[in-house]
Every structure is written in C-alpha cells, then in structure tokens.
Amino acid sequence: MLEGFYKLTTADYLYAALTAFVATQLILYFLRFIEISKINAREGVSYRESDRMMVIKKCIDMFPVETIYFRGKVFTKGMKVRIITLQKRIIEGELIGKNDMDILCIVAGQHIIAHEIEKIEDMTEMPKVLTKNNA
Known part of the structure; x- marks a missing residue:
C-alpha cells in the first residue's frame, strides 16, 4: 500500500501541497462571502436608511x-x-x-x-x- 508513496517525487508532494492550499483558500473565501452576504442582508436596510437620512440632511443645508x-x-x-x-x-x-x-x-x-x-x-x-x- 505504501509502495505508491515511494514512487512519488518531491515535485509531486509540492504540487499536492499547493493544490490543497489553493482548495482550502477557495473554500474559506466562499464561506466568508456567504457570511458577509448574510450580514448585509440583515443590516442592509438600516445602512440604506442612514445613508438616506444623511442625504436629506445635506439637502436641508443646500x-x-x-x-x-x-x-x-x-x-x-x-x-x-x-x-x-x-x-x-x-x-x-x-x-x-x-x-x-x-x-x-x-x-x-x-x-x-x-x-x-x-x-x-x-x-x-x-x-x-x-x-x-x-x-
């Protein structure tokens, strides 16, 4: 069973490590994106409303x-x-x-x-x- 590992070269190990690293980073990026989109969905209305109030205050000044x-x-x-x-x-x-x-x-x-x-x-x-x- 370990005979297959003995035939691998150093380049094969580096390629496998690099592939695992890239796959892990893609998964983490995807999870962060989902988390941020959930936060924006919950608080998006309050941000828009506060921006709207700021624009109305500027209009009152202008x-x-x-x-x-x-x-x-x-x-x-x-x-x-x-x-x-x-x-x-x-x-x-x-x-x-x-x-x-x-x-x-x-x-x-x-x-x-x-x-x-x-x-x-x-x-x-x-x-x-x-x-x-x-x-």
Whole structure:
C-alpha cells in the first residue's frame, strides 16, 4: 500500500501541497462571502436608511429657503405637495426647501428630487390624511 508513496517525487508532494492550499483558500473565501452576504442582508436596510437620512440632511443645508412662493401660493418646508412638471410628470412628496438658484428639493417616497421652479407647471398642497392616531 505504501509502495505508491515511494514512487512519488518531491515535485509531486509540492504540487499536492499547493493544490490543497489553493482548495482550502477557495473554500474559506466562499464561506466568508456567504457570511458577509448574510450580514448585509440583515443590516442592509438600516445602512440604506442612514445613508438616506444623511442625504436629506445635506439637502436641508443646500436648500435653506423654507418659504416658497409659486404663482400666488405659499408653500413651506415640510408640506406635502403635488408638482406637475412641463413634461407632465407628477411628483408627490414632502417639500425640503429651495436654494438661491430657484431649485426645489422634494422627498418623494424613496427618491430625493431636485427640480427647477421654472420647469414646474403646477404645484398644489396635498390634503392631509387623517388617521386614527392623529385625528
């Protein structure tokens, strides 16, 4: 039974050791990848939410004007608005503010949108929805 081992050369032993090392490293890399993907799956939402909050804070700094006058109507920061653009796109969200270049910032669902006031056709305040908790 050991006769087969006696016929092996030093190069054969080195090749076997190198193959075992590479196979072990591939298995360890695969296991680390699975572990990291599980961690990201559990905590991915909180990372995205914290990133979103950081972007909203930067928008508040970049769009400091809290009162917006649009075609005789007054809109303030935090209002829920419906905007119809010249391209007939409808944006519904919370007004963050305006900057000196007449650009609005709106948080619409999962998106943060900056849009020029000149390219807005209509802007209206959305009615507040009363729920059992805030009625």
